[in-house]
Amino acid sequence: xxxxxxxxxxxxxxxxxxxxxxxxxxxxxxxxxxxxxxxxxxxxxxxxxxxxxxxxxxxxxxxxxxxxxxxxxxxxxxxxxxxxxxxxxxxxxxxxxxxxxxxxxxxxxxxxxxxxxxxxxxxxxxxxxxxxxxxxxxxxxxxxxxxxxxxxxxxxxxxxxxxxxxxxxxxxxxxxxxxxxxxxxxxxxxxxxxxxxxxxxxxxxxxxxxxxxxxxxxxxxxxxxxxxxxxxxxxxxxxxxxxxxxxxxxxxxxxxxxxxxxxxxxxxxxxxxxxxxxxxxxxxxxxxxxxxxxxxxxxxxxxxxxxxxxxxxxxxxxxxxxxxxxxxxxxxxxxxxxxxxxxxxxxxxxxxxxxxxxxxxxxxxxxxxxxxxxxxxxxxxxxxxxxxxxxxxxxxxxxxxxx
Numbered sequence: 001x002x003x004x005x006x007x008x009x010x011x012x013x014x015x016x017x018x019x020x021x022x023x024x025x026x027x028x029x030x031x032x033x034x035x036x037x038x039x040x041x042x043x044x045x046x047x048x049x050x051x052x053x054x055x056x057x058x059x060x061x062x063x064x065x066x067x068x069x070x071x072x073x074x075x076x077x078x079x080x081x082x083x084x085x086x087x088x089x090x091x092x093x094x095x096x097x098x099x100x101x102x103x104x105x106x107x108x109x110x111x112x113x114x115x116x117x118x119x120x121x122x123x124x125x126x127x128x129x130x131x132x133x134x135x136x137x138x139x140x141x142x143x144x145x146x147x148x149x150x151x152x153x154x155x156x157x158x159x160x161x162x163x164x165x166x167x168x169x170x171x172x173x174x175x176x177x178x179x180x181x182x183x184x185x186x187x188x189x190x191x192x193x194x195x196x197x198x199x200x201x202x203x204x205x206x207x208x209x210x211x212x213x214x215x216x217x218x219x220x221x222x223x224x225x226x227x228x229x230x231x232x233x234x235x236x237x238x239x240x241x242x243x244x245x246x247x248x249x250x251x252x253x254x255x256x257x258x259x260x261x262x263x264x265x266x267x268x269x270x271x272x273x274x275x276x277x278x279x280x281x282x283x284x285x286x287x288x289x290x291x292x293x294x295x296x297x298x299x300x301x302x303x304x305x306x307x308x309x310x311x312x313x314x315x316x317x318x319x320x321x322x323x324x325x326x327x328x329x330x331x332x333x334x335x336x337x338x339x340x341x342x343x344x345x346x347x348x349x350x351x352x353x354x355x356x357x358x359x360x361x362x363x364x365x366x367x368x369x370x371x372x373x374x375x376x377x378x379x380x381x382x383x384x385x386x387x388x389x390x391x392x393x394x395x396x397x398x399x400x401x402x403x
Contacts, residue, residue: 005036007401014395015043021388022046029056031279033373034396048239061238062375065273065356069194072271073335075201077305078216084204090120094203097176104179108143114179121184126193127334128313132180134189137324156191160273162266168199188318191272198271209269223281228274229265243379279373286371290364309334310352324383346393361389372396
């Protein structure tokens with residue numbers, strides 16, 4: 001049955017395009033989901049492992065990586081609505097480890113070549129990724145701060161390995177021992193803000209980060225398969241994760257489902273990239289955003305909070321230097337990107353969402369009343385969106401039919 005608002009013929013074309021990636025062995029398998037006007041179409045292709053006889057299923061569990069960031073931002077907005085925290089508040093009270101910051105004089109400065117921060121880091125700085133610290137997008141070893149990030153296991157410098165993470169308290173102490181790279185509020189830097197937010201949410205709420213997410217987001221939305229670890233009775237539903245080796249031109253196992261790093265709780269619940277989920281679970285979260293914060297008769301967020309979260313929250317000056325993430329048609333909201341200008345078919349202004357480095361993409365488009373979710377188990381080869389992501393979104397928008 002066709003989804004209301006989509007062309008049946010063009011949905012079949014989309015199915016052919018996406019199945020081609022499995023037939024060419026670019027990805028072992030995938031789950032696609034598109035929804036419009038409250039109706040959903042799901043397609044399943046391939047297997048959960050290379051050469052396996054374990055067909056992909058609608059309820060297959062994926063490591064959603066940076067799609068976690070959108071959920072973390074929504075959790076922070078809940079606490080902001082309740083006046084537990086405020087956008088303009090310094091984080092020093094809840095995170096004393098980040099008080100009295102020092103800032104590197106230059107990116108290539110030794111770690112002790114610093115000046116005082118002009119102000120404290122605020123909650124807004126964490127949400128819009130302008131806290132002054134984040135992923136350094138340069139060749140490994142180019143700057144002293146990169147080695148410190150690696151040594152202290154701050155993350156954001158490669159694929160996640162939950163087993164190697166320190167505890168949350170140790171992680172924030174490690175971060176606090178390093179200088180900032182930029183002044184707070186000055187520049188957008190990827191990733192770290194969401195991890196700090198997860199710790200802030202736990203301390204502000206008096207619960208574990210996952211406990212807060214489960215109580216305020218996962219349970220109300222019926223996201224029963226979303227967590228920071230896969231329980232034993234669901235492990236057979238976890239897809240094996242792969243990375244591409246350009247030398248051998250083969251997909252190689254990054255995380256085997258049978259012995260997964262996600263098969264047991266991690267000491268650090270990463271708000272930047274730690275969650276696992278399914279297409280339907282994440283669709284429930286996206287539909288909540290599309291419904292301006294509501295699910296049925298229950299409200300998770302206010303309409304104004306959703307609009308704030310999903311609108312452009314940084315300036316051109318803050319984006320400068322991060323062109324590897326942004327182009328002329330995108331910017332950043334809270335926890336995810338926002339399309340600001342249309343110059344190609346997948347770039348529809350107003351769409352909010354992001355991608356996960358382990359092979360996932362999701363977004364909501366309020367203007368078209370549409371959600372889209374792509375779950376694969378192939379790690380991204382570079383910060384540029386893979387063709388499978390671009391073709392998914394192109395096909396989804398091509399399938400829209402308002403007649």
